[in-house]
Amino acid sequence: MADFSSLGLSDWLVRQCEQLGINKPTPVQEHCMPAILQGRDCLGCAKTGSGKTAAFVLPVLQKLSEDPYGIFCLVLTPTRSLAYQIAEQFRVLGKPLGLKDCIIVGGMDMVSQALELSNQPHVVVATPGRLADHIRSSNTFSMSKIQFLIMDEADRLLEQGCTDFTKDLETIMGILPAKRQTLLFSATLTDTLQELKKIAMNQPYFWESKTRTVEELDQRYILTPEKVKDAYLVHLIQTFTDQHDDWSIIIFTNTCKNCQIITMMLREFNFPTISLHSMMKQKQRFANLAKFKASVYKILIATDVAARGLDIPTVQVVINHNTPGIPKIYIHRVGRTARAGRNGVSITLVTQYDIHLVHSIEEQTQTKLKEYPVEEKEVLKILTQVNVTRRECEIKLESTDFDEKKEINKRKQLILEGKDPDLEAKRKAELEKIKGQKKLFKQKIQESIQRQKHGQLKKKLMKRKQMKKKKAQYNNITAAGS
Numbered sequence: 001m002a003d004f005s006s007l008g009l010s011d012w013l014v015r016q017c018e019q020l021g022i023n024k025p026t027p028v029q030e031h032c033m034p035a036i037l038q039g040r041d042c043l044g045c046a047k048t049g050s051g052k053t054a055a056f057v058l059p060v061l062q063k064l065s066e067d068p069y070g071i072f073c074l075v076l077t078p079t080r081s082l083a084y085q086i087a088e089q090f091r092v093l094g095k096p097l098g099l100k101d102c103i104i105v106g107g108m109d110m111v112s113q114a115l116e117l118s119n120q121p122h123v124v125v126a127t128p129g130r131l132a133d134h135i136r137s138s139n140t141f142s143m144s145k146i147q148f149l150i151m152d153e154a155d156r157l158l159e160q161g162c163t164d165f166t167k168d169l170e171t172i173m174g175i176l177p178a179k180r181q182t183l184l185f186s187a188t189l190t191d192t193l194q195e196l197k198k199i200a201m202n203q204p205y206f207w208e209s210k211t212r213t214v215e216e217l218d219q220r221y222i223l224t225p226e227k228v229k230d231a232y233l234v235h236l237i238q239t240f241t242d243q244h245d246d247w248s249i250i251i252f253t254n255t256c257k258n259c260q261i262i263t264m265m266l267r268e269f270n271f272p273t274i275s276l277h278s279m280m281k282q283k284q285r286f287a288n289l290a291k292f293k294a295s296v297y298k299i300l301i302a303t304d305v306a307a308r309g310l311d312i313p314t315v316q317v318v319i320n321h322n323t324p325g326i327p328k329i330y331i332h333r334v335g336r337t338a339r340a341g342r343n344g345v346s347i348t349l350v351t352q353y354d355i356h357l358v359h360s361i362e363e364q365t366q367t368k369l370k371e372y373p374v375e376e377k378e379v380l381k382i383l384t385q386v387n388v389t390r391r392e393c394e395i396k397l398e399s400t401d402f403d404e405k406k407e408i409n410k411r412k413q414l415i416l417e418g419k420d421p422d423l424e425a426k427r428k429a430e431l432e433k434i435k436g437q438k439k440l441f442k443q444k445i446q447e448s449i450q451r452q453k454h455g456q457l458k459k460k461l462m463k464r465k466q467m468k469k470k471k472a473q474y475n476n477i478t479a480a481g482s
């Protein structure tokens with residue numbers, strides 16, 4: 001197996017890695033780093049927790065040390081917490097260089113960010129929305145000479161999901177030089193490969209790991225009716241916390257509201273629980289994440305804002321409270337455990353309506369999920385108590401302004417996207433009306449087709465009856481004649 005020196009990494013960087021316990025390159029590092037050092041574009045698709053960050057940070061630092069200037073490298077990433085995590089890796093590995101980095105994410109003060117940008121940091125780590133805002137509103141910095149553009153979780157950046165980065169990416173690409181190295185990384189690149197190749201055009205080196213999830217991850221499921229889900233959840237957490245002192249658990253939920261309710265419910269059962277979702281203020285999100293990382297709280301309830309990239313070594317268990325509808329999301333969620341060669345377990349709560357989702361997850365990951373054994377009797381014992389507690393939490397949450405806040409957040413988001421919230425609401429209502437009318441129209445057509453079919457069938461049957469009658473009469477006549 002290669003070592004970092006034989007991949008072309010300078011001694012100072014090899015020493016820096018050793019100090020952090022990074023002694024041998026992982027496969028993605030072994031394959032991608034030489035190509036990057038040779039000046040090629042690179043697309044790296046490797047399993048979660050396999051060291052993709054260092055695979056791009058190390059060669060960038062090496063090149064930067066040969067010709068240091070600012071702004072040398074731009075890293076784009078879909079979430080704010082990931083931006084902080086990546087910047088930290090640059091800072092720690094690049095310490096001997098006196099590296100100047102700058103984090104540009106939403107929810108933080110724009111003026112101080114603008115000042116930092118104008119100070120020509122070596123590396124800028126940003127979420128697209130906020131960086132595009134800076135580009136549109138100021139001319140105090142230039143990215144026309146960057147050497148490296150890196151897109152971490154590149155497939156997410158190109159996806160048109162709930163946060164669509166397309167316009168912001170166009171703005172950013174508009175100020176970047178054509179002559180640059182472009183490095184794209186994710187655990188799930190293949191769906192967007194063609195689009196990505198349009199961004200990384202400089203003879204891109206493509207490397208993909210054979211499997212999607214790591215061997216060290218024990219992937220399990222529990223088949224449960226929707227109403228028993230929470231009882232299973234409480235039972236699982238009780239068992240894990242009884243058995244292990246030093247374990248942390250991440251529970252993924254489908255909505256911010258559900259995330260909040262489950263957090264409240266688990267607290268009622270005295271579990272040290274904290275939440276992370278997009279309706280929380282940025283400072284609160286960072287504070288909660290820091291408390292979870294420091295093991296002040298052992299259980300993190302999160303929406304998919306935490307599904308990608310977060311690197312928290314103590315996480316031993318990931319529980320999917322809902323079965324993700326998209327296998328890609330499953331891969332990133334369960335990848336929060338079993339990182340860097342450690343073991344971990346993921347448990348997905350599956351209702352009878354989600355079985356087809358499990359099949360597509362199994363197809364994508366080429367892994368068969370195994371059933372997680374649970375003492376059903378124990379779960380049924382706590383079922384009523386858990387469901388009553390949940391209902392109480394729901395009522396408590398309804399008495400707060402959670403839904404109102406959600407509405408306000410939605411309006412804020414629309415304003416930030418340059419849209420008029422009232423006009424959007426009107427447009428949405430009109431669309432709904434049209435959809436309703438279309439549905440009704442379709443229904444009516446179908447009814448009329450049914451009626452027609454019914455009528456035709458009736459006619460056919462009548463005709464057949466008449467023919468039968470005539471035939472019988474004819475038979476009678478011919479029988480009488482003979």
Ligand SMILES: Nc1ncnc2c1ncn2[C@@H]1O[C@H](COP(=O)(O)OP(=O)(O)OP(=O)(O)O)[C@@H](O)[C@H]1O
Nearest residue numbers: 022024025026048049050051052053187309311340
């Ligand atoms: N060569 C190495 N040897 C040991 N540990 C490593 C090595 N390279 C990186 N690591 C560590 O592995 C952990 C996971 O790395 P990283 O966060 O870069 O994973 P990733 O592949 O980007 O995962 P994800 O797809 O979830 O974002 C980090 O804590 C990192 O310090």
